[in-house]
Amino acid sequence: MEQIDKNRFHLQKMAVNYDKMCQLMVPGYDFLQNAVIDILKFENMEKIVLLDLGAGSGILIEKVLKEFPDSTCYYIDSSDEFMSVAKEKLQKYKDRVNYIKSDFCRNWESEITVKPTVITSMSAIHHLQTENKKKLYQKCYDVLEEGGWFFNIDEMKTVTEDAYLKNLYYWVHHAKEQKYIVSDDLSSPYEAWMEKFSNWKKRNLDNAHLPKQEGNDIHEPFLAQLDCLKEIGFTETDIFSKHLLWCLIGGKKSF
Numbered sequence: 001m002e003q004i005d006k007n008r009f010h011l012q013k014m015a016v017n018y019d020k021m022c023q024l025m026v027p028g029y030d031f032l033q034n035a036v037i038d039i040l041k042f043e044n045m046e047k048i049v050l051l052d053l054g055a056g057s058g059i060l061i062e063k064v065l066k067e068f069p070d071s072t073c074y075y076i077d078s079s080d081e082f083m084s085v086a087k088e089k090l091q092k093y094k095d096r097v098n099y100i101k102s103d104f105c106r107n108w109e110s111e112i113t114v115k116p117t118v119i120t121s122m123s124a125i126h127h128l129q130t131e132n133k134k135k136l137y138q139k140c141y142d143v144l145e146e147g148g149w150f151f152n153i154d155e156m157k158t159v160t161e162d163a164y165l166k167n168l169y170y171w172v173h174h175a176k177e178q179k180y181i182v183s184d185d186l187s188s189p190y191e192a193w194m195e196k197f198s199n200w201k202k203r204n205l206d207n208a209h210l211p212k213q214e215g216n217d218i219h220e221p222f223l224a225q226l227d228c229l230k231e232i233g234f235t236e237t238d239i240f241s242k243h244l245l246w247c248l249i250g251g252k253k254s255f
């Protein structure tokens with residue numbers, strides 16, 4: 001069966017609307033990203049070289065560039081459309097950002113010249129099949145500077161299937177509720193988001209019984225993903241925060 005909305009990340013309108021709406025439409029979006037920033041401040045990291053996987057419109061990268069004035073960033077994404085939105089947003093930071101257009105499964109690491117001290121990702125890695133998630137986590141470990149941190153904020157299954165299903169329905173409820181608070185200037189991006197979101201519902205609720213293909217939302221339990229990080233060699237692995245469907249997991253590459 002043809003995948004529903006397979007090319008959704010390669011549409012300019014989608015990239016522009018995602019940028020405008022994600023902080024409102026993804027429950028806990030800023031809360032979870034800010035948790036990463038807080039951990040980095042607490043860790044007292046000297047000079048941050050960030051690598052953000054599936055960096056989209058560059059919202060997390062901009063937060064890091066602002067909070068840590070000496071930091072530099074690698075932006076990685078396979079979508080030209082998302083990258084063009086990010087380039088406009090991050091223009092003012094000039095050469096503090098290096099852009100790499102690549103699929104996670106390709107050889108993006110060959111373009112890394114300075115080892116990252118922090119690797120992040122949000123709402124991107126869950127599009128990979130289990131084996132490819134593991135391979136990507138391994139690559140992150142290999143590329144990371146010793147003493148560096150890896151964080152993945154992502155849609156994940158939780159400890160029971162019932163609770164996971166409730167989290168999916170909660171997102172549907174949350175998205176509908178935003179209709180009543182969205183400002184007039186965002187009403188058209190809101191409608192566009194809801195149109196795409198109806199496909200998300202088809203994929204994840206109506207057709208939940210169908211086998212998942214690469215590019216779908218392939219939700220996996222956060223506990224299994226933490227085990228995978230531990231097996232690879234990450235230390236201090238933890239679920240640092242959780243809000244409904246979104247988990248912030250990560251670990252450190254010890255010296």
Ligand SMILES: C[S@@+](CC[C@H](N)C(=O)[O-])C[C@H]1O[C@@H](n2cnc3c(N)ncnc32)[C@H](O)[C@@H]1O
Pocket residue numbers: 009022053054055056057058059060076077078079082102103104105121122123124127
């Ligand atoms: C839902 S958006 C999230 C963007 C951003 N991280 C955020 O949270 O605002 C997912 C992003 O991951 C990128 N992406 C998805 N699968 C990818 C893959 N296999 N390789 C590289 N980028 C991918 C998409 O192009 C898109 O920009």
